[in-house]
Amino acid sequence: MGMHSMTRRDFVRLGAGTVAAGVAVKSTLLEPAILAAQTQAAGAGEKKIRFVSIGTGIRGCDLLRSARKVPTGVLVATADLYDMHQKAGIEAYGTDVPTTRDYRSLLDRKDVDAVIVAVADFQHRRVVLDCLAAGKDVYCEKPMSHNVADGQAMVAAVKAGKRIFQAGSQRVSNVVYKKAREIFASGRLGEVTYVEGRFDRNSPSGAWVYPIAPDASPETIDWKTWLRDAPDRPFDAARFFRWRCFADYGEGVAGDLFVHLLSGFQCVSGVNAIPSRAYATGSLTHFKDGRDYPDLLATLYDYPGMTVNLHCNQNNSSGEPIVFYGKEATLTIEHETLTVTPQDTRPEPEGYGLDGWTAASKQQYLDKWHAENPAPPTKLPEVETYSAPQGYDDTADHIANFFNAVLTRQHVLEDEVFGNNTAIACHMGNTSYFHRNVATWDAAAQSIKV
Template identity: 35%
Template sequence: MKKDEQNDKKGISRRDMLAGLASLPVLGALGYGLFLHASERNKYKSGLLKGIKPVLPSGIPPLVDGPVLRLGVVGTGGRGMYIMKALGFVLPERIDEWKSRAATDKYWRDYLDEFMAQEQLNVRVTGVCDVFGKHAAEGMAAGSNLYRNGQSGEMADVPRRYLTYQELCASPDVDAVIVATPDHLHVPVALEAARNGKHVYCEKPLSWTVEETFEARKVVKDTGIVFQLGHQGRQTESYQVAKSLIEQDVIGKISLIEVCTNRNDPNGAWVYDIDPEANENSIDWKQFIGPAPWHDFSLERFFRWRCWWDYSTGLSGDLFTHEYDALNQILGLGIPHSAMASGGIYFYKDGRTVPDVLNMAFEYPERDLTLLYSATLSSEKNRGKSIMAHDAWMELDETLTVYLDRSSTRYKDQIEKGLLEPNKPIFSYVPGQDKIDAITTPTEKYFAGRGLLYTYRDGKAVDTTHLHLREWLNCIRLNNGTQPSCDIDQAFEEAITAHMGTISYHEKRRTFWDAVNERII
């Protein structure tokens, strides 16, 4: 008699056993569990994985009561304007555009509805600063659109344009500063804000150099401001589920982790469009250069700055840090013992100095594990995060699946009895993401596919950046020392780890972290 037939006599088949295990999560589209009757699912919930409870966020945390917070935004280009959208501010003409598309397209209708339903955060944009006049004007227009109207609707006061970030940070009309500049200006702006007593939300990565990483940590701690680094993946629901499963030892001892970045288009390779209105008269080139080596005015360098080490942190700082921060959130990795990197400029022969292929290995001997990162900007082969352990392995992006290892110790008896099949899922979590077709740019599509654009709360899609900003604002209003999830300590670990990989790439050697003296050697 076949094993399935034997189990069927007991009211359960091996196929349904897998289905039941996959049905454990309460929210989302639940893998194989969709094929079972509710009574059968209940049997398996109390069966093989008894006691395992995936932890899901319990809705959106309520806003903390407090006065209106006045925000200054430094950098109102692409990312800066997205942060403003997450705060509830977009260009009036953008609202008109969305309404026009929504009239005939369901996805745009959903996109518009979700933005309009996004909760007001009790903030005002009172100042903007951007070295490109057009970007500054757009930031001011979006910042005045408090009521989310189109061009014919009522507007609030227009934010003041500050010509330098120093003036904005010193303004008595600004309570907190959002830093959305190129990488080489993150710390200079953040320090200026902190020293003026302003709270800081800074886009990732934290820093451009090792030295300023230490200075940023010291100033933030000395001033006591609330600091949040812009790793919105801290709000991704599937990451939080993964953390709870690993803490309950579902997959066993972890020895190897692989994370990747693949892109294959000019936008993904940082060859951004050059605005036809940009020129030497409309851009404050000297302020853009800041602490970077001097270079004559260049529109290519201004708009495609990520391609040069003079302003960029490359694949390590720009893209690896997303993957690292997710794993640091899930596993609490901290700074690695050592790093080794290799790669080169293999496809984009356009004068860039930053590699378009990068491989890095980070060793954690005290954890008995290695973290591998590889990236290419000339292939779109889909690769997610793989967390490999003795009993199972976990594949993770916007979805989460746990696959059984045939040599598992924990599940050995179930495998031998035919209750579980090796290399098959024993747990799946798919948070019902169905709005991906409504997003607007290749970059947004990339981040949506990796769970970094939307997450889910109580079954509803929510902008992760909105949640991340909301957390920061709540900590400011609490005013009791409460820190957000990606505070300066998390930011320091991110920055040092990325710098270890970058130094290894430049110097073609293995780098080490001296934890006692806090230095890279």
């Protein structure tokens, strides 16, 4: 493009110096929503939620580290099928509570109000249904379900038992997402028709090649119980530690990572729905270790009024942004910072389209344009950024939101319908990928069709 055919907009976009000089940036540090304030405001008094944790592996331990910051809850026991994870859970919370392999014995306890469930995805249904049947409120890790039927069964049980249920996509409680939701709802972005998100990584750990603990054996792990809702097979430590890779237990990158992007999308846009269609493609090129899932997955989703384009590449680490493209502004969230960049929508005379015109015709057009259009403002609206404080823990906020709801019987931020909708979108992505076809949601039959 020659300079002569550049419009003002092109110049602002191309010249980094011009942008810095012409566009002001206003940065705001967000206050953590944090719970102390929320919980006191909820008028909860001295009552504390007495909770147990079922599943104290990687995520279960992280949840306990966050839960100990939340003043309205107290851990009374844990359960896990693996001896080392039992000990790690106690260490993570920092209080010596009883631990067991048999979670059902904890559900019999009348002094337990709530349960945090962090077992593998295919185990959510059984554990959650048992907790609900025992009258407990439940925080269940994302993705809520391993398949559509599991999710529907959980939604029905929560409703039938009138229990509080929080799905565990912590970004729904994140202060940055809360701000993004406000901005989106204000209409300042203009019409948003396209959303793009990615969750990329480039390491064995990012592709779930987690180490196998040297003490893992049928003696230290109750393999039979762990495998109860999956096809029988001899003890396999790789499957125990790397269950995300296998379709019997997890949902690959869709269930592990898309679900976070989809939760962020639903949270910011206010769209709480199952997409009507999903089209996925991808490949397994690097991590050919016997896994069932691709290490690259790209999926296009149709939501009401919006196209959502997600990808996860486990062979390139290009970050985890989510971007909402509006007529008036672009909203990007990455690394706990939200940026609102206004679009330059000021009227301007045509540039490129005049390249084939004679000088005289061009001049005539420009004279007319300037006569008909008042001079636009010289300054663009400022770019705004909002960041969470360093070390901000959105999981603590998400747990606090759950405990508050248990205390007050008010609604959680990520209930069973929200969690089920995002999980179904993940299943649609995988269905499309494996069938090499568009997956549609059949609302009448409540099932995925290909």
